[in-house]
Amino acid sequence: MNSIKLRSELQRFLLEDIGDQDITSSTIFPIKEQGTGHFKVKDEGVLAGTQIIEEVYQILDPFIEINLYKKDGEQVSNGDLIATVNGSVQAILTGERVVLNLLQRMSGIATLTNHAVTILNSNVTKICDTRKTTPGLRMFEKYAVTCGGGYNHRFGLYDGVMIKDNHIAFAGSITKAVDCVRSRVGHMVKIEVETESEAQVKEAVAAGADIIMLDNQSPANVEKLVKLIPDTIISEASGNINLTNLDGYRDCGVDYISLGFITHSAKALDISLDVFHKGEQ
DSSP: OOHHHHHHHHHHHEEEEETOOOOOHHHOTTTTTTEEEEEEEEEEEOOOOOOEEEEEEEEHHOOEEEEEETTTTTOOOOOEEEEEEEEHHHHHHHHHHHHHHHHHHHHHHHHHHHHHHHHHOOOEEEEEEOOOTTTTTTHHHHHHHHHTOOOEEEEEEETEEEOOHHHHHHHHHHHHHHHHHHTOOTTTEEEEEEEOOOHHHHHHHHHHHHHHEESSOHHHHHHHHHHSSOOTSSEEEEESSSTTTTGTTTTSSOOOEEOSSHHHSOEEEEEEEEEEEOOOO
């Protein structure tokens, strides 16, 4: 993750949570009171977001000592120690919820992504995400996908053209939509076209699309339609693909399968913070 953008986002999250002050921690504990916090896993999964522990506590108190024992993308089990933080009790408690919210959410996404990659078990087809992310958390959630072994689709409407069914309906045809985009954007911008039939696939190929998505197709249809797409064009399948039918797409020959559920429906990984006064550990 971009360190400048990461720090900016974390500062925003901390301001949302703290406001003027952490009234509980600041009134109970003197700023100089020292303690230790242990971030521990209480589940099985894939870790993502360890950089957040470092950044949050450096923002709150640059004198806090942080030790990381696990890396992003690493498989973790119940009882594993992720990190320790030593320093101001007040700062440790103030940053706890922002750290845990992000760490749990990101690790849940990494875990679900890894599960999908394992089920697909393909050397040809890659799992990628979509724009179905939580507003404000896209950078974090898409990074978590990569920790789980997946790949990122476009980050937003700004970094890649994706001509969907409604664009085609308003434009009049795939050819008109592609021609219009091609005449107005630079050569560095890729154009993806969403297709739903053999006729649309052929039209997208003829129009010069860079990527062709096969939308809401069965494994058999994907295998049939992908043969119409030249090797110079990237192929993608999406829509109605889930953990129960994902393995059926293993040998379809498509380059990517995009899955919205790996970000919008991931269960948070259970992670906790255990704290100790200095000398109690």
